[in-house]
Amino acid sequence: MAVISYREALRAAMREELKRDDKVVIMGEEVAQFNGAYKVTEGLLKEFGPKRIVDTPISEAGFIGLGIGASMLGIRPVMELMFWSFSYVAFDQIVNNAGNIRYMSGGLINCPIVIRGPANGGTNVGATHSHTPEAILASHPGIKVVCPATPYDAKGLMKAAIRDNDPVYVMENTILYNDKGEVPDEDYIVPLGVADVKRVGTDLTIVAHGRAVITSLKAAEILEKEHGVSVEVVDLRSIRPLDEETILASVRKTHRALLVEENKPFCGVDAQVAYLIQSKAFDELDAPIHRVSSIDAPQIYCKRMEDLQMPNVERVVAEALKVLA
Amino acid sequence: MAKPAVLTHPESLKRPAGPSEYAKDPVNASLSKAEKIALYTKMARIRHFEQRCIRIYQQGKIGGFLHLYVGQEAVAAGTISLLGKHDHIITGYRDHGHGLMVGMGMNECMAELTGRVTGCSQGKGGSMHYFAPDKNYWGGHGIVGGQAPLGTGLAYAVKYLGLKGSCLAYMGDGAVNQGAVHEAYNLASLWDLPVIFVVENNGYSMGTSQERSTAHPGCLAKRAEGYNMAWDVINGHDVYEVRAKTAIALKRAHEESKPTVLEIFTYRYFGHSMADPDKTYRDKEEIKEYREKKDPVLAFEQELLREKVLTPELSLQINEAAMAEADKAAVFADESPDPTVADITKHIYWEEDNRGPKTTSRGTIIFE
Ligand SMILES: Cc1ncc(C[n+]2csc(CCOP(=O)(O)OP(=O)(O)O)c2C)c(N)n1
Numbered sequence: 001m002a003v004i005s006y007r008e009a010l011r012a013a014m015r016e017e018l019k020r021d022d023k024v025v026i027m028g029e030e031v032a033q034f035n036g037a038y039k040v041t042e043g044l045l046k047e048f049g050p051k052r053i054v055d056t057p058i059s060e061a062g063f064i065g066l067g068i069g070a071s072m073l074g075i076r077p078v079m080e081l082m083f084w085s086f087s088y089v090a091f092d093q094i095v096n097n098a099g100n101i102r103y104m105s106g107g108l109i110n111c112p113i114v115i116r117g118p119a120n121g122g123t124n125v126g127a128t129h130s131h132t133p134e135a136i137l138a139s140h141p142g143i144k145v146v147c148p149a150t151p152y153d154a155k156g157l158m159k160a161a162i163r164d165n166d167p168v169y170v171m172e173n174t175i176l177y178n179d180k181g182e183v184p185d186e187d188y189i190v191p192l193g194v195a196d197v198k199r200v201g202t203d204l205t206i207v208a209h210g211r212a213v214i215t216s217l218k219a220a221e222i223l224e225k226e227h228g229v230s231v232e233v234v235d236l237r238s239i240r241p242l243d244e245e246t247i248l249a250s251v252r253k254t255h256r257a258l259l260v261e262e263n264k265p266f267c268g269v270d271a272q273v274a275y276l277i278q279s280k281a282f283d284e285l286d287a288p289i290h291r292v293s294s295i296d297a298p299q300i301y302c303k304r305m306e307d308l309q310m311p312n313v314e315r316v317v318a319e320a321l322k323v324l325a
Numbered sequence: 326m327a328k329p330a331v332l333t334h335p336e337s338l339k340r341p342a343g344p345s346e347y348a349k350d351p352v353n354a355s356l357s358k359a360e361k362i363a364l365y366t367k368m369a370r371i372r373h374f375e376q377r378c379i380r381i382y383q384q385g386k387i388g389g390f391l392h393l394y395v396g397q398e399a400v401a402a403g404t405i406s407l408l409g410k411h412d413h414i415i416t417g418y419r420d421h422g423h424g425l426m427v428g429m430g431m432n433e434c435m436a437e438l439t440g441r442v443t444g445c446s447q448g449k450g451g452s453m454h455y456f457a458p459d460k461n462y463w464g465g466h467g468i469v470g471g472q473a474p475l476g477t478g479l480a481y482a483v484k485y486l487g488l489k490g491s492c493l494a495y496m497g498d499g500a501v502n503q504g505a506v507h508e509a510y511n512l513a514s515l516w517d518l519p520v521i522f523v524v525e526n527n528g529y530s531m532g533t534s535q536e537r538s539t540a541h542p543g544c545l546a547k548r549a550e551g552y553n554m555a556w557d558v559i560n561g562h563d564v565y566e567v568r569a570k571t572a573i574a575l576k577r578a579h580e581e582s583k584p585t586v587l588e589i590f591t592y593r594y595f596g597h598s599m600a601d602p603d604k605t606y607r608d609k610e611e612i613k614e615y616r617e618k619k620d621p622v623l624a625f626e627q628e629l630l631r632e633k634v635l636t637p638e639l640s641l642q643i644n645e646a647a648m649a650e651a652d653k654a655a656v657f658a659d660e661s662p663d664p665t666v667a668d669i670t671k672h673i674y675w676e677e678d679n680r681g682p683k684t685t686s687r688g689t690i691i692f693e
């Protein structure tokens with residue numbers, strides 16, 4: 001086991017898949033010569049050359065659409081969006097074309113494309129650059145969405161995404177890029193649609209994804225130390241397919257649920273998770289389900305306020321205590 | 326280091342700054358001494374504001390992205406100095422220079438960068454999202470190319486309202502590859518809209534030199550021909566030339582309600598943003614050459630010294646005053662308060678901010 005960063009884990013996944021399958025191509029703005037805006041693809045041009053690692057113009061609709069087309073003929077494109085916020089100029093390609101082609105062709109065509117890049121707030125860059133579109137995209141059948149929270153999951157999910165035969169959208173987080181964690185040396189994948197219990201507990205289930213998992217784990221420690229509460233943290237990892245069983249099993253054990261996400265609350269991922277729990281485990285609940293999400297407004301620029309707008313440890317602890325009250 | 330990118334700016338536009346061929350152009354010859362000094366002062370203010378920002382960023386008081394306009398001053402200064410009551414502007418995220426040119430104060434600009442409630446957008450927009458609609462400045466847009474259709478729409482509104490005006494929609498050389506820009510070009514030409522697309526070609530989009538990103542028939546402006554639009558190329562190191570050629574496009578907008586694409590060759594001295602180490606895609610020598618031989622602020626200073634409009638003493642005074650103004654703005658930004666948590670949910674909907682007896686909706690539009 002090596003200890004590597006989330007960024008290195010993503011890069012290692014791409015490197016290994018580039019080596020394993022010569023149909024894998026990396027494409028995006030600044031991914032090659034500049035080594036990636038966030039250095040995720042650093043060194044790949046040098047190692048694999050310009051046929052495999054391709055810089056694009058600032059034409060997201062064009063190059064993402066091109067990747068979708070190429071994937072229909074067997075290429076396995078891994079497209080970088082500098083930010084998922086920029087996916088909005090390519091929305092038609094990402095949703096209509098990648099998401100529907102298999103269905104509309106009656107299963108004749110499939111679209112093994114990966115689109116990846118950071119999707120997070122918390123970096124003081126204002127509303128246009130802070131979108132978290134996992135809920136919007138996962139609401140479209142035909143599309144898969146994953147949000148790794150740790151280096152282990154980042155590598156395993158990225159490899160699974162590249163090998164998957166459907167469009168998989170990997171949402172990373174710039175704030176996690178430097179986080180370190182243990183990652184096996186041997187080949188492994190984290191299957192899509194399998195959640196992970198990141199902390200075992202008995203009194204309360206926290207369901208989270210992405211960086212909200214890290215925040216929730218810190219909150220769980222405080223709840224344990226200062227309030228004597230045993231919290232279980234379920235990391236969704238994959239938004240669609242959604243691992244219903246792991247969520248429900250945890251709720252059946254703790255009988256209380258707090259849902260944490262960095263999205264805005266309206267139509268968020270956790271609106272869906274809350275529905276799931278009440279529909280399939282209503283009788284198990286000893287308290288109403290609570291949620292912590294970003295304050296319902298476009299992302300504010302001011303860093304001090306942005307930190308309060310987003311779920312933070314204090315807010316998670318406070319809300320957990322309400323569920324436990 | 327990667328091999329230095331080949332310069333794409335036409336050779337003729339790289340000649341050392343000398344007396345401007347455009348000094349005698351009517352739009353420049355008609356300027357009074359005071360107007361020329363004011364124009365120079367504005368360029369100097371942009372330069373010193375931006376340089377002050379670097380320090381504040383390095384002190385950690387500005388976070389996020391900070392895209393500087395140093396080297397490009399003559400573009401905003403030349404174009405905006407021509408505008409009248411019904412002329413509007415809109416640009417991308419490299420928006421400080423335009424803001425100062427339309428008359429925004431250094432205080433509100435600086436306070437926005439540090440996220441203060443006294444900032445032009447009350448700490449909600451940041452560096453990339455300046456706005457001053459009272460000064461016909463419609464932003465400040467973070468998504469590359471997104472402002473081009475908006476600028477076209479502002480021009481549409483000007484025309485619809487029967488006003489003799491225009492909109493200048495600025496973008497970078499990388500932005501010309503966004504689909505939205507092409508759709509805007511077509512609409513502007515198809516509907517005869519008084520919009521001027523100003524392509525500020527500084528040679529690079531982030532770490533990508535222009536020839537690595539863009540297929541074009543000789544220059545970016547010439548793409549206009551495909552849309553049956555007028556176009557021109559401009560040496561953006563010469564503020565007189567910027568004015569002279571922009572004036573022609575403005576006349577076209579005002580009198581014929583027709584669009585133009587102007588490609589203005591310019592150069593940025595610093596990295597794409599403060600986050601760009603600027604080590605992989607261009608040579609230090611290249612930056613030095615532009616700084617030393619083609620600096621737009623120095624070139625205009627020299628021009629005005631030759632014209633005996635400026636004296637070295639006056640120039641020094643102007644520059645010192647601009648630096649002092651920037652210093653004061655930094656203090657203002659430091660001493661200003663942050664927005665509050667309650668401010669986070671203000672300004673989302675007009676309806677929410679204006680609830681009253683006439684509000685008919687019972688719906689909840691902001692969620693907890
Ligand atoms: C749709 C979209 N894609 C990518 C980006 C990231 N980005 C911001 S600026 C930039 C380069 C733009 O270069 P150019 O248009 O030449 O303008 P300059 O920065 O040189 O002024 C990129 C890729 C973005 N903001 N929006």
Ligand SMILES: [Mg+2]
Nearest residue numbers: 497498529530
């Ligand atoms: Mg540029």
